[in-house]
Amino acid sequence: MLNKIQITAILLWGIFSVNFLSFPVLGITTDAKKTLSFDTSIAEDATPEVLEKVMNSPEVEEIFFEPGTYHFYPDKGLEMFCRISNHNDVFVATAFPLLDRKNITIDGQGATFIFHGKMIPFIVENSKNIQLKNLTIDWYMPFHSEGLIVANDEEKGTFDMQISTDFPYEIRDNQLIFVKEYYEHTIGQSILYDRSRKAIMFDTESYTPVTTSKKGGEQYSLDSIRYRYKVDERAPGLRDIGMESRIWVEQLEPGLVRVHNHGKKMPPVGMVMAMKGEQGENRLAPAIRVVDSKDFQLSQVTVHHAGGMGLIVENTENIRIDHMVVSPSGDRVVSTTADATHFVGCRGEIHISESLFEGQLDDAANIHGTYQEVVERIDAHRLGVRMGHYQQQGFKIGRPGDKIGFVRLSESFFPFHELTLQDTEVLNGRYQILTFRESLPENIAAGDLLENIDAYPAVIIENCKIQGNRARGLLLSTPRSVKVLNNYFHTEMEAILVPVESGHWFEAGSARDLLIEGNTFENCVHSGQNRGVIRFITDDDEEHTAFEKIRIIGNTFRQFDPMILEVNNVDGFLFKANTIEYSDAFPSLFPDNPVVKINASKDLNFTDNTYKGKAKKMIVNTNQNQNIKFD
């Protein structure tokens, strides 16, 4: 049955088209084997028709949608189990399974796709030359919830939230549970948003996250449980052990909820609390998932929301993104509940341009490899390896022929040995057997880390705007050429974080050829954390070099706080022709910081810069083996 909007649309279309087009009546017009067209007669639930045609049209190269709004429900979707890096392992439905396909363009022609529940709008696996363009992705009910702070009482330790009917909830055992279509979440991870700035609130770390849990509760005989092998106490299933609820809530009137016993400062009236449920459970429905593919392109794609990342790409070669928009729809303050874009184990080139990333609850782009850990030597050519993080389960480190580097971070951030991958056998989420072409050398030992030296991309990120999000702008961990050009940053944490990290996220890779040029950084790191706008950091106390050939040229920094740079473990650093200005947007949080903090670094060059800020000192260099001057 057609509804009124559809009938109007068809009538309007009829006026303009009836004389020169055949009239589509069944919702699907197949012009030729290579083209599929969908119109809005399927809009009430487009899933079954789109799914059937996509699955049964192996030769199709172009898929068009008539402009309009299409709903996609999971009930008749193709269910897939996906292990996705930096997400939960998920069971989700999709209407667009692009599996083992090539040369397909999906052109929304401006259409909006509204998803319902646990779905991944686009799944691209083992495919080549896939392009998505001119379409908008949103969810009918988001995977996060929002509450307006309307009162607080610092003495009693309570704050009150007004919650709109867009975010249905119930109070269960004195805890706030937001109920969605086919989903529910607790307060879990939370942060404050300032509507007046369209951004995360200044100094939110003093107020959030809501301190939902605490250690507590009697335990009996738990020490009798002994695991034979390493277990991840941070993973769901183990991390709740020994923890109890700290906060409790009461409903004052329908839609008005009081939160008791929060342990930080009470959230200020007028701010919006964004809540997304427990870590490890709240990344379940990214908007676009690409894995094991080549030549993937996004153009003019808007992602208003996702229960996870906007785009997550793994083990893929060449990704091109232009005019992507990640931004909340309607009254919502949050867009995607995790990173706008994220790339793991990719190669070739990642090119992101002319895009807007705002309101997402994590980084705009995070690009890295994956460390795996040696468990044991099985025979002369085989190693048992372990995935370190629970959101890397099942990740394949590479393809046959890839060079795998063995790293012992206590000795060096660079590999001490390289071998050629022959085969990966994924026995379970945590454990794989890797076979190498060469014999294993004697000195590879349990605890050593592996990284894929061939699976790092060159990167260009240019003319993008990154603002109003939680966390970083860019997180860059690749030794290939990286160029960050002419972008704008207004981020809650570091604008650009360049890490080597092995203890928690197991995200491999370090910068060895990084150019940051022509960008504007405005009042970044306003979270309340004491960090540089651009920050090079390792998570070990090692003194050896992690980063090389870093150039930061011709950028403008406009900051309320003195510190611009944190430079650790860098060999070869040029900071040239940058302008640093003072901003009174926020009160200074760390006025005693220098502009530049340096540690364990050498060959640093600061030249031709213009300083208009208020710092009391320019450079603090912990290892005073070099005389560095800021000019």
Place this chain on the structure above:
Amino acid sequence: MLNKIQITAILLWGIFSVNFLSFPVLGITTDAKKTLSFDTSIAEDATPEVLEKVMNSPEVEEIFFEPGTYHFYPDKGLEMFCRISNHNDVFVATAFPLLDRKNITIDGQGATFIFHGKMIPFIVENSKNIQLKNLTIDWYMPFHSEGLIVANDEEKGTFDMQISTDFPYEIRDNQLIFVKEYYEHTIGQSILYDRSRKAIMFDTESYTPVTTSKKGGEQYSLDSIRYRYKVDERAPGLRDIGMESRIWVEQLEPGLVRVHNHGKKMPPVGMVMAMKGEQGENRLAPAIRVVDSKDFQLSQVTVHHAGGMGLIVENTENIRIDHMVVSPSGDRVVSTTADATHFVGCRGEIHISESLFEGQLDDAANIHGTYQEVVERIDAHRLGVRMGHYQQQGFKIGRPGDKIGFVRLSESFFPFHELTLQDTEVLNGRYQILTFRESLPENIAAGDLLENIDAYPAVIIENCKIQGNRARGLLLSTPRSVKVLNNYFHTEMEAILVPVESGHWFEAGSARDLLIEGNTFENCVHSGQNRGVIRFITDDDEEHTAFEKIRIIGNTFRQFDPMILEVNNVDGFLFKANTIEYSDAFPSLFPDNPVVKINASKDLNFTDNTYKGKAKKMIVNTNQNQNIKFD
């Protein structure tokens, strides 16, 4: 490194064998391509070696184990996602994936396999002529927990449990959480066990289950969530909505826990409370899973425990079980946490003999088909169908060529139309598209049920002992020849339940040729429920025939309560040469019941029976259209 026990075993073996056997030193002896032998040098964690050899020996036909105790850990096991009927959809590890194999015998030679955590010991898929024999399956830590009732206070509504160190726990937000290897569970489903009788406690329904939850908690805007399609409000994810905890617990001293606010009678001192966590979450690790196979045999297999069923068989032809033992190990009162054996959509013959089923938390054997529900007609040959129960997700109703019957239970329990299955397309757990060879007739409508007429087995169950378990002895739903011969029953609910059921479990099939002969039924239905020892029942109020050709001959009933038979919707019933005796084992719960209750049935014949009981009346026939005499 060998431990002391292994060294002793090897030395002992050496004494007897060194002169005429080659000495196995690597844990695995491959005598020939067709034989694999494992010895106890791999016993500390047998998973990696067993898995590698099983997977990489496609021609093997015999797998032997040296007698001894072998531990199997999940960490290096093959992880599989399994949708298993009447279980959770599970991710589990296994060391024995028998996938697409044939002619394999695994002979434990008396070995004991101890599993750790979420594993399925044996997974048999799409295989032919597989036999398991002479082995024992147990878990190091069980998936259930037990507490001895040491005190209660009817006035305050509390009872106290003493919990041994075998069942580690913690108290989290005032709730009791039992912590296991890689798993935890709440009190959830619970029942009382009487150690003095090695059986479920008499009249446990008055005391259990522990009333853990209640309706409650404020809700806001939940009515704005509207599902487009049918949803299952009993499924995990939806059923918690609107529910809160009712009970709370406190630790009086380590290992001693007081439970407050239980809503039934307080459990008596001296009984053991068996607890297994929430329904829908506690069937995750059956001992043996068989699906889509032919000619499966179990011989001399003991299952001491499983977190689910002992044996679950789906869509398989010919199953033979002899000398199976399902019985708890050590001090435990519970064996498997669900049925001892369970068969769904099987065909050919199921033959169970000389077996003992005791202490399991559900039926000894449940044999049935599966109803699926018509969602919509897609085209002339295709139907969209829905799986009714969340533990039937992904179940394939049959193979190409199978006869599918369409049933409208309000009109008849027998199909009104039959079609030939051509293809099943499983789009997701709940929704499939079925293609039929013939055109769909006009009268098939949404809501009609489908059953596979070809996928019902003939059954023989003989010389078995079923005792001390929760729930039924046998649950029989197949129209083929069923013979229940010379068994002993001491069950908490019905000894034999013959249902037609469509509203909750969607378990299809009805008896049409059932012989129950030479069995002894002793004090069954002591749960506190008002039911017959043998019970024919439909879950609708329909009057038409569901069951035919029922013969109950030469059995002995020894019961504390009058009622022996409940006969509903039967056409053709012979009750002959049975002896009914009185037992004073328990006080009578329903002394006013007749011996036989009859409704909507015809052609009934009671003859040559001997009655030595205390009933006040013999037969109550609701439809007095027949003059039935008990003699």
